[in-house]
Amino acid sequence: MTSYDLVVIGGGPAGMMAAGTAAEMGASVALIEKNQRNGKKLLITGKGRCNVTNDCTRDGFFANIPVNPKFLFSSFAKFSNADVMNFFESHGVPLKVERGNRVFPVSDKAADINNALIEFVRGSGVHMMRDTATGIMAEDGRITGVRTQDRGEVPCSGCIIATGGRSYPLTGSTGDGYVFARSVGHTVVKPKPSLVPLVVEGRECAEAQGLSLKNIAIRVTETDSGKLIYKDFGEMLFTHFGMSGPVILSASSHMRDPKKRYTISIDLKPALSLEQLDSRIQRDFSENINKDFVNSLSKLLPQKIISVIIKRTGIPYTTKVNSIRREQRMALAELLKNLTFSVTGFRPIEEAIITSGGVSVTEIDPKTMESKLVEGLYFAGEVMDVDAHTGGFNLQIAFSTGRCAGIAAAERMGFYSYD
Numbered sequence: 463m464t465s466y467d468l469v470v471i472g473g474g475p476a477g478m479m480a481a482g483t484a485a486e487m488g489a490s491v492a493l494i495e496k497n498q499r500n501g502k503k504l505l506i507t508g509k510g511r512c513n514v515t516n517d518c519t520r521d522g523f524f525a526n527i528p529v530n531p532k533f534l535f536s537s538f539a540k541f542s543n544a545d546v547m548n549f550f551e552s553h554g555v556p557l558k559v560e561r562g563n564r565v566f567p568v569s570d571k572a573a574d575i576n577n578a579l580i581e582f583v584r585g586s587g588v589h590m591m592r593d594t595a596t597g598i599m600a601e602d603g604r605i606t607g608v609r610t611q612d613r614g615e616v617p618c619s620g621c622i623i624a625t626g627g628r629s630y631p632l633t634g635s636t637g638d639g640y641v642f643a644r645s646v647g648h649t650v651v652k653p654k655p656s657l658v659p660l661v662v663e664g665r666e667c668a669e670a671q672g673l674s675l676k677n678i679a680i681r682v683t684e685t686d687s688g689k690l691i692y693k694d695f696g697e698m699l700f701t702h703f704g705m706s707g708p709v710i711l712s713a714s715s716h717m718r719d720p721k722k723r724y725t726i727s728i729d730l731k732p733a734l735s736l737e738q739l740d741s742r743i744q745r746d747f748s749e750n751i752n753k754d755f756v757n758s759l760s761k762l763l764p765q766k767i768i769s770v771i772i773k774r775t776g777i778p779y780t781t782k783v784n785s786i787r788r789e790q791r792m793a794l795a796e797l798l799k800n801l802t803f804s805v806t807g808f809r810p811i812e813e814a815i816i817t818s819g820g821v822s823v824t825e826i827d828p829k830t831m832e833s834k835l836v837e838g839l840y841f842a843g844e845v846m847d848v849d850a851h852t853g854g855f856n857l858q859i860a861f862s863t864g865r866c867a868g869i870a871a872a873e874r875m876g877f878y879s880y881d
Contacts (some may be wrong), residue, residue: 466492467628467875469608470624471595472639473500475857476843476864477624478579483868484622485586488877492616493583494608496594500583501576503626507815507857512572514550515543515861516854517563523858524853528715533823533848534859536704537831537866543854546861553578561696564616564854591616598623598642598839605838620871622831622865624842627817628653638819639845646836649822651847655814657711657856660726662704664805666770670700673766674707680734682713685723685804692716695732700766703809711815711853714808718818728801730763740795747783755781763798771797816856820847830870831863840867840873 470481473495481493493500516523520560523543524531547557547565555578556568567574583590591613598621599607605618625639640650663777675698682692697709705726717724731739743762750758756779759768772779775794777786812815821841825834833839843860 464492465607466490466589467617467618468492468620468622468871469494469616470588470845471598471608471642472624472626472845473497473577473590474475474624474626474843474860475501475504475866476626476860477622478583478621478865479861480624480840480842480868480871481588482579482582483587483865484872484877485583485588487869487872489620489872489875490589491587492589492591492618494591494593494595494610494616496592496781498592500580500590504576504579504857505572507572508566510572510577511566511570513564513852513854513857514557514575515546515565515858517543517547517559517565522563523855526853526855527848528718528851529818530848532824533826533828533846534862536603536829537862538858540575540866540869541862543858546858549861550575550578553582562598562853564639568652583827593636595625595638595642597645600646600836600839603835603837605836620838620840620875622840622842622864622871623821623845624867625845627820627844628811639841643821643841643845646839648825648833648835651819651822653811653817653819655808655811656715656818657815658714658811658850658853659701659706659809659813660704660710660714660717660805661807661809662726663806666773667700667704667803668702669770670766671702673700673764674698675700675728675730675764677732678709679729680713681711681727681729682716683725683727685725689793691724698728704804704805713817715818715849717805717808724805726803726805728803729784730767730798730801736795736799740792743791743795744844747786751784755779755783758783771801774801778823815852816849817844818847818849820845823847829866830874832870832874837870841870842867 467489468484468491470477472518485491555574558568594611597609605621607615623639628637679695692713694709696709698710702830829841842864
């Protein structure tokens with residue numbers, strides 16, 4: 463069996479960045495990926511557009527890392543968001559910056575980012591293995607090889623675990639890395655969903671199922687204290703169980719205390735003040751003055767949410783518009799500016815964008831991503847107990863830690879040619 467300086471387990475963004483980096487420096491590298499194509503999860507990020515990083519300041523980056531931000535200081539310094547942008551543009555993928563400093567490929571195709579990484583890996587001389595890693599081998603506190611399903615034992619002196627978490631298991635993120643880490647004595651912080659759709663009380667969301675709202679504002683508060691914990695502007699989706707979409711996924715990462723209850727308030731018309739909205743409603747009412755209330759809101763609201771709104775107002779569907787009182791009209795306007803729902807829980811971890819939890823970072827050297835327990839063992843990406851808000855920050859973590867691990871692994875083996 464051929465031996466390698468380094469074996470990387472996992473062909474996602476962290477694994478490909480790590481493997482290509484170490485190989486460019488001169489190490490002999492094998493990359494093990496059980497899917498038929500690398501980057502399967504990467505291809506579906508950002509609704510297939512791939513929010514590759516965020517063009518924010520250093521402080522802005524760390525402000526969006528709620529779990530173990532200090533652990534990432536060194537790896538981000540070695541490979542920052544500016545470095546990630548330069549990397550992809552130098553590999554033939556033009557980028558653009560959108561609202562919230564989110565960075566996407568100009569083509570709006572995640573495949574372009576994935577293909578650039580694959581070409582980087584191939585071009586650097588990495589040996590690509592279509593196989594399933596089943597375990598890691600260590601003797602006397604150092605890595606000696608990786609066990610695989612088809613090839614048996616693959617000897618190596620270094621191994622990088624970049625297997626991802628447990629979210630989206632159909633893409634290959636099935637928690638294998640946690641098993642490998644535990645097998646050599648590492649602690650794994652219990653994985654839980656982060657950036658996940660929300661389950662909401664009642665049947666109203668189900669009534670509006672499939673409705674996507676753009677340019678809305680949300681506010682998330684702790685139900686008991688009324689404390690504001692998050693606000694955002696953007697797009698959301700009603701589902702049969704509750705809510706999903708970008709602003710909802712972002713909100714979920716701020717709702718981390720399982721002992722607390724949360725309320726989400728939606729402003730359906732954030733561009734209008736309450737007075738401006740009332741004027742707009744009056745104008746619509748004047749155009750439908752002899753119609754039933756239920757038939758007067760089609761210009762103001764999407765059809766799927768009209769029934770929900772009418773029930774909340776308490777105004778009978780068949781009430782003639784010309785008989786609606788001012789206080790009822792104002793209550794309608796206030797409802798459209800503050801449509802509240804009670805959150806009862808989260809969807810399963812399998813539906814989460816990101817896994818929170820993972821290999822404890824207290825057992826990993828932040829400067830190298832090397833295990834403090836096993837010589838020659840490294841970690842990169844979501845398999846570790848680090849996660850971030852939406853906006854390109856999680857992919858930045860993957861690229862930064864992958865680059866850091868690849869450099870450190872190659873340097874440990876005596877390769878210093880990486881510039």
